[in-house]
Amino acid sequence: MTFQRRILLFATAVLLLAAVGVLAVLRASSRAEENDHARAGGPRISAGAVSLAPGEGGRRIVFRNMAWGPHRDELATVPAGAPGGDRTASGVSCLRFHAAGGTGVCLQADRSGVQDGYKAVVLDARLKVVSAHPLNGVPTRARVSPGGHLAAWTVFVGGDSYAGTNFSTRTSVLDLRTGRLDATLEDFTILKDGKPYRSADVNLWGVTFAADERTFYATLGTGGRTHLVRGDVGARTVTTLRENVECPSLSPDGTRVVFKKRVPGLPAEAPWRLYALELASGAETALGEERSVDDQVVWTDDRTVVYALPGDFGADLYSVPADGSGAPARLMDSALAPAFLG
Numbered sequence: 001m002t003f004q005r006r007i008l009l010f011a012t013a014v015l016l017l018a019a020v021g022v023l024a025v026l027r028a029s030s031r032a033e034e035n036d037h038a039r040a041g042g043p044r045i046s047a048g049a050v051s052l053a054p055g056e057g058g059r060r061i062v063f064r065n066m067a068w069g070p071h072r073d074e075l076a077t078v079p080a081g082a083p084g085g086d087r088t089a090s091g092v093s094c095l096r097f098h099a100a101g102g103t104g105v106c107l108q109a110d111r112s113g114v115q116d117g118y119k120a121v122v123l124d125a126r127l128k129v130v131s132a133h134p135l136n137g138v139p140t141r142a143r144v145s146p147g148g149h150l151a152a153w154t155v156f157v158g159g160d161s162y163a164g165t166n167f168s169t170r171t172s173v174l175d176l177r178t179g180r181l182d183a184t185l186e187d188f189t190i191l192k193d194g195k196p197y198r199s200a201d202v203n204l205w206g207v208t209f210a211a212d213e214r215t216f217y218a219t220l221g222t223g224g225r226t227h228l229v230r231g232d233v234g235a236r237t238v239t240t241l242r243e244n245v246e247c248p249s250l251s252p253d254g255t256r257v258v259f260k261k262r263v264p265g266l267p268a269e270a271p272w273r274l275y276a277l278e279l280a281s282g283a284e285t286a287l288g289e290e291r292s293v294d295d296q297v298v299w300t301d302d303r304t305v306v307y308a309l310p311g312d313f314g315a316d317l318y319s320v321p322a323d324g325s326g327a328p329a330r331l332m333d334s335a336l337a338p339a340f341l342g
Helices: 003-039
Strands: 045-047 060-065 074-079 087-093 096-100 103-110 117-123 129-135 138-144 150-158 168-175 189-192 195-197 203-209 215-222 225-232 237-243 246-250 256-262 272-278 284-286 304-309 316-321 329-332 335-341
Touching: 060 096, 087 103, 103 129, 103 138, 103 150, 117 138, 117 150, 117 168, 129 168, 138 203, 150 203, 168 203, 168 215, 189 215, 215 237, 215 246, 225 256, 304 335, 316 335, 329 335
Parallel strands: 045 087, 096 138, 096 335, 189 237, 203 246
Antiparallel strands: 060 074, 060 335, 074 087, 096 103, 103 117, 117 129, 138 150, 150 168, 189 195, 203 215, 215 225, 225 237, 246 256, 256 272, 272 284, 304 316, 316 329
16 A cells, blocks of 8 residues: 555555544533433423324324424424423424425525525425425415415515515415416405405415415505405405404404404504414404414414414413413414414
């Protein structure tokens, strides 16, 4: 063996040992972060199987884990009856997530191209990818219909907050039965106050689906105002119903929506309160949460809704009765975008 080859082999060995050392330090650091969080009262998290299948594993919550450590941003699960218990992490990372009927939609970072971007990934009950769709903005909302046949997602394509008026969104709806993707709900026919309506400033966001796997509700923003709209995926129409409604969430029985309402006198950066709307009568009820909530709530059942507020590790989940009674209660630390399954 030549002297030059000995030097080359020695240098290669040194580099390999250095790489192993760095990897070991990084792994130890991640474990230390997770253990420190657990010792501080945070959840214990371990890798395992996570299922979206209806009726499998009992009543449970699947959500984006926000706790620091190697499983941060991964979909994780806990029993619905023990939301503060040990978490099982899936290895699938999402920025926004929702699931129903054995189908999940995961909005995630996409680093496969020359430039980093985002994509919407449809998942089956075992978290296997069914389809992936590039996004032209920053993920903000996601929903799956109760039967798992429709998925919707919203991104910011201009601006990064709903608090002001200088933002632009794009909302897409995918029909998994036919494979049809409506890239933007702005292509649907808009009926405002009973008449066809078009405007360059139209934005639609915050979809919530009905059990018929066709009807949906959403927010229409135009002219500096927001409106609750009812949409029809088959007819490709949206019809305005009421002003000052944002990010509606339809109750499991289909009779009410809980939504964000802008309340005069509140700070411009925190303008909302949660309200419930009876669709048949039009009666509104303020919920017990007095903080400003910038989230699309999720119903746990016909009586209670869950939503995110800023927390020490990004977000925490809270629950409050949907009839205006009671007071908010912290449900889970370091969690976001829950889906209640089973």
